[in-house]
Amino acid sequence: MVQESGLPFPVLYDESQQVAAAYTAACTPDFFLFDANRRLAYRGRLDASSPRNGQPLTGEDLEKALAAVAGGFPVPTPWAPALGCSIKWRV
Numbered sequence: 001m002v003q004e005s006g007l008p009f010p011v012l013y014d015e016s017q018q019v020a021a022a023y024t025a026a027c028t029p030d031f032f033l034f035d036a037n038r039r040l041a042y043r044g045r046l047d048a049s050s051p052r053n054g055q056p057l058t059g060e061d062l063e064k065a066l067a068a069v070a071g072g073f074p075v076p077t078p079w080a081p082a083l084g085c086s087i088k089w090r091v
Helices: 018-022 060-070
Strands: 031-034 040-043
Touching: 031 060, 040 060
Parallel strands: none
Antiparallel strands: 031 040
């Protein structure tokens, strides 16, 4: 599926949900960005949009976090939490 999409970056398909549980992911999408030292630099939403608020999909929050990390700067906090569908955990 990933090869067919042509995405230029690796994608983790977490079939067992072990990674999501280890990261305490709460909903989809829940973005986790790590710096060059593999420390969590950002966890949160893509942007202020949601299906019902009429805000445009911009990717602004994640884009700002990526730019900060790429420039060697910390991402300002607090991080806005992700908004989305709750994860349906397998039992």
